[in-house]
Amino acid sequence: MAENSAPERLSFAEADARLAQALSSSFEGSYGSVLLFDGDLVLEGGFLDAVTKIASLEDVDLVAITGDLTVSGPIALYGSLPGLHVGGTTRAETLEGGDCEIYIQDGAFTHLVYGDYNNGILEARTVETPWVINYDHDLRVDAPGARLVDNYGDDDDADFGSRSIVEAFVAEVVDPEGECIDVPEFLERLRAGLPVLRPGAGGAVARA
Structure with a gap:
C-alpha cells in the first residue's frame, strides 16, 4: 500500500488559504476544523473507517485532500459531518452522499454514485x-x-423513474x-456480479 503523508488539523480559514480559496468557493455551510491531507491519499476499505485509522475525526468538519483520492471500498458519507473535498481525481467502489457537502473533481466509481x-x-x-x-x-x-435512476419520481430526464422501476428491475432490488x-x-x-435489470429492460423502454 502507498505511503500516505500525515494529515494536518487546520481551521477552515487556514485550509482555505492553503487551497487557494477552493473551500470557500464551494462549501455553503459554516465549518470549523479541517483534516487536510497534502498530496495523494490511498486507502484500503471504506473511506471513513480508513481515515479514522490514520487520524481521529472527532470535531472534524471537513476532510480535504489536495491530490488524488483512491479508495478500495466505498465512499459513503450520510451524516452531516464530515464533508469532503478532493482536489485531484477520485476513485472508489461507490460515491454516496447524504446530509453533508461533497465536492470532487473528475472520478471513477465501480458501481454507482448515489445522492440520498x-x-x-x-x-x-x-x-x-455505470x-x-x-x-x-x-x-x-x-x-x-x-444510467440515471430517479428514486424520488419527478425527473423526466431519468432513464428510470417511479413509473418504470418496478417493471424494469429485478424484484430483489425494488421496494x-x-x-x-x-x-x-x-x-x-x-458487487456479486448479478443482474439488476430484467431481460429486455433499458433506458428507452423506461422513458417510453
Missing part, C-alpha cells in the same frame, strides 16, 4: 460509473454513459411500496 435526500450537496465534474441514483438530492454530476430502488440491495447485487 435533500439536505446535502454532491458535486463532481466528469465521472465514470449507475447514478438520485433521491431528491442536490446531485451535480456529469456521468456520460451512466414495491415506494416504487423505488432499494439501494443497499442494489449495491449488493452489483
Whole structure:
C-alpha cells in the first residue's frame, strides 16, 4: 500500500488559504476544523473507517485532500459531518452522499454514485460509473454513459423513474411500496456480479 503523508488539523480559514480559496468557493455551510491531507491519499476499505485509522475525526468538519483520492471500498458519507473535498481525481467502489457537502473533481466509481435526500450537496465534474441514483438530492454530476435512476419520481430526464422501476428491475432490488430502488440491495447485487435489470429492460423502454 502507498505511503500516505500525515494529515494536518487546520481551521477552515487556514485550509482555505492553503487551497487557494477552493473551500470557500464551494462549501455553503459554516465549518470549523479541517483534516487536510497534502498530496495523494490511498486507502484500503471504506473511506471513513480508513481515515479514522490514520487520524481521529472527532470535531472534524471537513476532510480535504489536495491530490488524488483512491479508495478500495466505498465512499459513503450520510451524516452531516464530515464533508469532503478532493482536489485531484477520485476513485472508489461507490460515491454516496447524504446530509453533508461533497465536492470532487473528475472520478471513477465501480458501481454507482448515489445522492440520498435533500439536505446535502454532491458535486463532481466528469465521472465514470455505470449507475447514478438520485433521491431528491442536490446531485451535480456529469456521468456520460451512466444510467440515471430517479428514486424520488419527478425527473423526466431519468432513464428510470417511479413509473418504470418496478417493471424494469429485478424484484430483489425494488421496494414495491415506494416504487423505488432499494439501494443497499442494489449495491449488493452489483458487487456479486448479478443482474439488476430484467431481460429486455433499458433506458428507452423506461422513458417510453
